[in-house]
Amino acid sequence: MMLNSIIDFIKRHSTTLAILFFALLFLGFEKETIETYVIIIGFCSIAILMSGVAVYSFTKHKFIKEENRIIIGLIFIGICIVVGNALEIYISRFAGV
Secondary structure (H helix, E strand, O other), rough: OHHHHHHHHHOOOHHHHHHHHHHHHHHOOOHHHHHHHHHHHHHHHHHHHHHHHHHHHHHHHOOOOOOHHHHHHHHHHHHHHHHHHHHHHHHHHHHHO
């Protein structure tokens, strides 16, 4: 059962995985590069989690009377910008620049 879901995941995302593999190949498998990718993935996961919580609380408490999908998209974009700025500060602080 678990093996089938892993195979399905690889089939669905094979192009993305191939692009990621070649990007890592060209950038090199250095420790700093992989750590940077892990940090970026971590910050993006935080952004998705935060936007999920924001959308849940926004739709649960009915801040507006009519349903407006644009506002939900703007919540996601706003959180991505905030997390992106935090990531930029984090990487520039520890990059030695």
